[in-house]
Amino acid sequence: MLPFALEKARSTEDAIAAAAAGARYIAGGTTLVDLMREEVERPERLIDINALPLKDIHADGSDLVIGALARMAEVAAHPEVKRLQPVIAEALIEGASPQLRNMASMGGNLLQRCRCPYFRMLDAACNKRAPGSGCSAIDGLNAGNAILGTSASCVATHPSDVAVALVALGATMRVRGPKGERNLAVEELFRLPGDTPHLEHTLLPGELILDIRVPAGPYSRRARYLKVRDRASYEFALVSAAAALHVENGRIRSARLAVGGVGTRPWRLKACEEALAGKPVDRASFEAAARLATQGARPLSHNHYKVELLPRTIVRALEMAGEVA
Amino acid sequence: MTDSAPELQPRGPAISRRRVLQTTAAVVALDTLPPTPPAAAQPVPATATATIKLRVNGAPHALTVDPRQSLLDVLREKLDLPGTKKGCNQGACGACTVLLDGKRIVSCLTLAAMHDGAELTTIEGLAKGDALHPLQAAFIEHDGLQCGFCTPGQIVSGVACIAEGHAGSPEEVKFWMSGNICRCGAYPGIVAAVTEIAGRG
Numbered sequence: 001m002l003p004f005a006l007e008k009a010r011s012t013e014d015a016i017a018a019a020a021a022g023a024r025y026i027a028g029g030t031t032l033v034d035l036m037r038e039e040v041e042r043p044e045r046l047i048d049i050n051a052l053p054l055k056d057i058h059a060d061g062s063d064l065v066i067g068a069l070a071r072m073a074e075v076a077a078h079p080e081v082k083r084l085q086p087v088i089a090e091a092l093i094e095g096a097s098p099q100l101r102n103m104a105s106m107g108g109n110l111l112q113r114c115r116c117p118y119f120r121m122l123d124a125a126c127n128k129r130a131p132g133s134g135c136s137a138i139d140g141l142n143a144g145n146a147i148l149g150t151s152a153s154c155v156a157t158h159p160s161d162v163a164v165a166l167v168a169l170g171a172t173m174r175v176r177g178p179k180g181e182r183n184l185a186v187e188e189l190f191r192l193p194g195d196t197p198h199l200e201h202t203l204l205p206g207e208l209i210l211d212i213r214v215p216a217g218p219y220s221r222r223a224r225y226l227k228v229r230d231r232a233s234y235e236f237a238l239v240s241a242a243a244a245l246h247v248e249n250g251r252i253r254s255a256r257l258a259v260g261g262v263g264t265r266p267w268r269l270k271a272c273e274e275a276l277a278g279k280p281v282d283r284a285s286f287e288a289a290a291r292l293a294t295q296g297a298r299p300l301s302h303n304h305y306k307v308e309l310l311p312r313t314i315v316r317a318l319e320m321a322g323e324v325a
Numbered sequence: 326m327t328d329s330a331p332e333l334q335p336r337g338p339a340i341s342r343r344r345v346l347q348t349t350a351a352v353v354a355l356d357t358l359p360p361t362p363p364a365a366a367q368p369v370p371a372t373a374t375a376t377i378k379l380r381v382n383g384a385p386h387a388l389t390v391d392p393r394q395s396l397l398d399v400l401r402e403k404l405d406l407p408g409t410k411k412g413c414n415q416g417a418c419g420a421c422t423v424l425l426d427g428k429r430i431v432s433c434l435t436l437a438a439m440h441d442g443a444e445l446t447t448i449e450g451l452a453k454g455d456a457l458h459p460l461q462a463a464f465i466e467h468d469g470l471q472c473g474f475c476t477p478g479q480i481v482s483g484v485a486c487i488a489e490g491h492a493g494s495p496e497e498v499k500f501w502m503s504g505n506i507c508r509c510g511a512y513p514g515i516v517a518a519v520t521e522i523a524g525r526g
Contacts, residue, residue: 004392233503
């Protein structure tokens with residue numbers, strides 16, 4: 001690992017000042033320490049933010065507010081999370097391992113780097129790691145890569161599970177930087193790769209995620225997360241789906257749907273949501289909506305299977321949501 | 326069998342395999358080092374050391390660490406607690422699992438300098454004197470290992486899994502022990518051991 005200076009933030013203002021001067025935030029460190037050891041990440045200054053008072057999880061009316069430093073395991077086990085937004089807990093439990101969930105913070109989960117194998121392979125071209133060097137995945141081992149939102153520069157998926165659920169539920173974040181505080185939709189945090197895949201998010205220099213707010217919705221209780229992967233646990237998604245239904249008198253009044261493992265960012269499917277509105281809660285409605293999910297999909301040499309697996313996963317996730325009593 | 330077992334244990338001021346390897350490595354390193362180290366291509370920021378206090382298996386320690394040192398490396402190299410294993414060193418295998426303030430973590434993916442004041446339990450802290458922790462005994466009973474390299478991490482993770490209440494059935498144990506990989510494939514014995522001890526309450 002290359003040398004770096006490590007400082008501890010005593011206050012949020014401390015932390016933001018250090019970050020504005022070029023330091024990188026470190027919380028759980030599960031992504032950053034790993035990538036620093038590989039010399040994929042080479043920060044010269046780290047600011048440890050774990051002492052900041054950003055761990056609280058609480059209900060604000062019917063909204064759920066999750067501190068950015070709350071650990072994945074704490075959030076998944078929290079009674080208010082299970083009561084207000086059980087799909088958040090479900091998506092969290094499907095991610096990583098018990099050990100990593102005890103370490104990784106919610107803010108870090110959203111900002112984690114991609115798992116494309118070439119990103120951490122220093123002798124391979126990767127536009128995300130070394131802008132302008134090319135993309136090894138486009139003609140390489142790309143079975144795990146994206147089919148939606150890709151560009152000629154990058155085809156990496158965003159690896160988070162909980163981000164998929166947060167995007168489906170329309171969660172927002174409070175972020176603070178040198179110029180003050182603002183709110184940002186979680187969906188707007190993530191950039192498409194375009195020709196600048198090294199720019200992954202829309203935070204301004206020095207901005208820190210303070211907390212995440214999940215608004216109450218009529219579909220919050222009838223929401224499920226389904227993750228399809230190569231083994232039953234502790235593996236990244238091939239395809240995943242967060243599906244939420246608002247059902248009245250046997251019909252879908254409104255739906256929320258986002259998918260993971262297929263997009264270069266957590267992928268909201270508004271066309272599918274609109275197709276579900278007003279339809280009966282049955283397989284035919286789900287299949288008709290799911291067919292819209294792969295519009296514009298660009299499969300690579302080894303991931304054509306995702307074009308088939310994506311609508312199937314969506315149908316099953318919608319069925320699971322429909323079954324919630 | 327019991328009569329001959331003590332003969333297998335080294336007696337007296339033992340020279341451990343670890344010490345032999347360290348000494349050998351040092352000699353090899355001296356042999357192969359270039360006469361002068363190559364100059365760094367770019368100036369790097371000075372790496373200040375950090376002073377931290379840890380309580381490990383009940384014993385207090387005050388340490389000076391390099392910020393780059395993982396908690397795993399500090400346990401193994403500075404505190405001479407090599408029971409915690411370095412497997413992948415990427416957070417994927419679970420061999421380095423320890424309890425940090427009562428919760429299981431992978432010690433390879435965290436910087437020791439960030440844990441001033443922490444309380445740690447490693448595999449060395451589970452037995453009470455010569456009396457094995459019940460889960461250690463159950464691993465022997467159920468053949469929950471073959472080569473044994475992953476075993477310290479499996480057992481520490483299993484202790485936490487039981488304490489969390491995530492070991493109610495073999496299926497639950499499989500899901501909640503998935504952060505610990507065993508390449509020998511001793512999973513049936515591992516799951517049986519964890520399930521049995523959880524069932525004892």
